[in-house]
Amino acid sequence: MAKKTAYMGMLVALAFIFSYIESLIPINVGIPGIKIGLANMVTIVTLYTIGVVPAVVLSLVRIVLTGFTFGNLAMMMYSLGGGMLSLLVMVIARKTKLFSITGVSVLGAVFHNIGQIIVAAIVVENSSLFYYLPVLLVSGVVFGVVIGMVGAVLVKRLSGFIQKQDIF
Amino acid sequence: MKKNDVIMIGIIVVIALVALCLVNLYGKWNTKDAQAVVTIDGTEYGRYPLSEDRTVKIESENNGYNLLIIEKGDARIEEASCPDKICVRHKPIDKTGETLVCLPNKVVVEIENGEEADVDASTN
Structure with missing residues (x-):
């Protein structure tokens, strides 16, 4: 148990740092919601090397922590919407075995953007926000491929190591 | 892959x-006789035609505000009380359906057609 806690703590810290780094990189193209999704790399590696439940716990804790530290309540709400929908889709996509890690990452990125818009549209009670969706879909695909490729390398290198530790 | x-x-x-x-x-x-329609939390706050230059201070709850500027046929937010300033960095909008959004203040500025323009368009 202690080993498990320490390991999860390390992953949360890593995801937290990635979220922080991402908040320092301004992407200013006049459209809100475009993200690189660095923290999703940690989620993907957790999902593939450890399992579904730790991945869910990890992203929940990460979103709440970063929401309180770097953001505000509104930000946290749409991060939660995006994060949970994205994870749900990634878990299903992985189960179907139709896609590689890169494909799963792309779906995760795209549905993160969709989830965010849904929550934002509910918050402001205005469906015109879906106007941004096409651009966000393209950015999701681009960053999803990049993060997925890096994630795939990490999973390949780390899975043996993590299984040897015999923690989970 | x-x-x-x-x-x-x-x-x-x-x-x-x-x-x-x-x-x-x-x-x-x-886009015809476009108007900037301002809503706060889903309720309409005001509509302003893009053809007239003006500055509107949109006041929302908890002393929040967004400074909307309509100039040369487009609308932008010059200043806002929110921490993230996403709406301020947004490019100016002028086409039907385009929006400026400030989530912390729940303010949405949307471009809408002024009249039922499609009636004219279809009879042309």
Whole structure:
């Protein structure tokens, strides 16, 4: 148990740092919601090397922590919407075995953007926000491929190591 | 990457591009006597035609505000009380359907047609 806690703590810290780094990189193209999704790399590696439940716990804790530290309540709400929908889709996509890690990452990125818009549209009670969706879909695909490729390398290198530790 | 990945990515990109073209063309063709419609938390706050230059201070709850500027036929937010300033960095909007959003203040500025413009358009 202690080993498990320490390991999860390390992953949360890593995801937290990635979220922080991402908040320092301004992407200013006049459209809100475009993200690189660095923290999703940690989620993907957790999902593939450890399992579904730790991945869910990890992203929940990460979103709440970063929401309180770097953001505000509104930000946290749409991060939660995006994060949970994205994870749900990634878990299903992985189960179907139709896609590689890169494909799963792309779906995760795209549905993160969709989830965010849904929550934002509910918050402001205005469906015109879906106007941004096409651009966000393209950015999701681009960053999803990049993060997925890096994630795939990490999973390949780390899975043996993590299984040897015999923690989970 | 597997073949399935490439197919899936292709489908998403095609959908996005088609949607992007439709939205842009729709906005271009259907913008007539455009107005900036301001809503706070879903309730309408005011509508301002883009043809007249003006500055509106949109006041929302908890002393929040967004300074909306209408100038030379487009609308932008010059200043806001929110911490993230996403709405301030947004490019100016002038086409039907385009929006400026400030989530912390729950303010949405949307471009809408002033009149029922499609009646005229269809009889032409």
